[in-house]
Every structure is written in structure tokens, then in C-alpha cells.
Amino acid sequence: MSKPVGYYANYTPFDGSLIDQMVEYFGDQFQNMTPTEKCWLLYRIGYHLWFHDAEALGVRSEVENAMSRIESELGAGDKLALTLKKHIPSP
Known part of the structure; x- marks a missing residue:
């Protein structure tokens, strides 16, 4: 199974960061x-x-x-x- 986008990055869910916004919009594996x-x-x-x-x-x-x-x-x-x-x- 693939890891979510933030797995390899300095990312905390719901922290309002760019990665958090990208995950919210594009999905946690960029499936969107x-x-x-x-x-x-x-x-x-x-x-x-x-x-x-x-x-x-x-x-x-x-x-x-x-x-x-x-x-x-x-x-x-x-x-x-x-x-x-x-x-x-x-x-």
C-alpha cells in the first residue's frame, strides 16, 4: 500500500500548512x-x-x-x- 503524501515530509495533519492544504484538496495520495x-x-x-x-x-x-x-x-x-x-x- 502506498504511503500518504505527508509520510516523507515535515507534516502534521490539520496544521494549515501548504502540504495540509494540498492533502485536503488533492487527497492524501494525490488521487484527485x-x-x-x-x-x-x-x-x-x-x-x-x-x-x-x-x-x-x-x-x-x-x-x-x-x-x-x-x-x-x-x-x-x-x-x-x-x-x-x-x-x-x-x-
């Missing part, structure tokens, strides 16, 4: 969002984290190559499946 909306949110968060990377490590060529192949070889359904996998290990 479309897959496209979830991907867009993930993209924007990922881009923000990458752009503000304090260590500025960049992206390895292997990862860039994988992205190029993903863009050219995978259909929309497979691309979506990659983004919706759980990438955060359980504590």
Missing part, C-alpha cells in the same frame, strides 16, 4: 490529480531541486544517454510508468 498533473508537479519539483543543486554535480553522461533513449524509444504510457514509480525508500 490526473496522471498528467502529477507528472507536471514532479517535473517542476525536480527541476527546482536540480536548478538549485548546491553541489552543482551535474548529470552523468549515462543518465543523459538514458534520457535521450527514453525520449526516442518509449511511448507515453511507459514514460508515465517510469515517473510514477516509488523512488523514495521506506525509512
Whole structure:
């Protein structure tokens, strides 16, 4: 079973925070969002984290190559499946 959105965040239910408001509106597993909306949110968060990377490590060529192949070889359904996998290990 999937963990609720606030499981990995500094979140207390009913605290009035942004995450609390998002959970109230979109559901505790973002079930009230479309897959496209979830991907867009993930993209924007990922881009923000990458752009503000304090260590500025960049992206390895292997990862860039994988992205190029993903863009050219995978259909929309497979691309979506990659983004919706759980990438955060359980504590």
C-alpha cells in the first residue's frame, strides 16, 4: 500500500500548512490529480531541486544517454510508468 503524501515530509495533519492544504484538496495520495498533473508537479519539483543543486554535480553522461533513449524509444504510457514509480525508500 502506498504511503500518504505527508509520510516523507515535515507534516502534521490539520496544521494549515501548504502540504495540509494540498492533502485536503488533492487527497492524501494525490488521487484527485490526473496522471498528467502529477507528472507536471514532479517535473517542476525536480527541476527546482536540480536548478538549485548546491553541489552543482551535474548529470552523468549515462543518465543523459538514458534520457535521450527514453525520449526516442518509449511511448507515453511507459514514460508515465517510469515517473510514477516509488523512488523514495521506506525509512
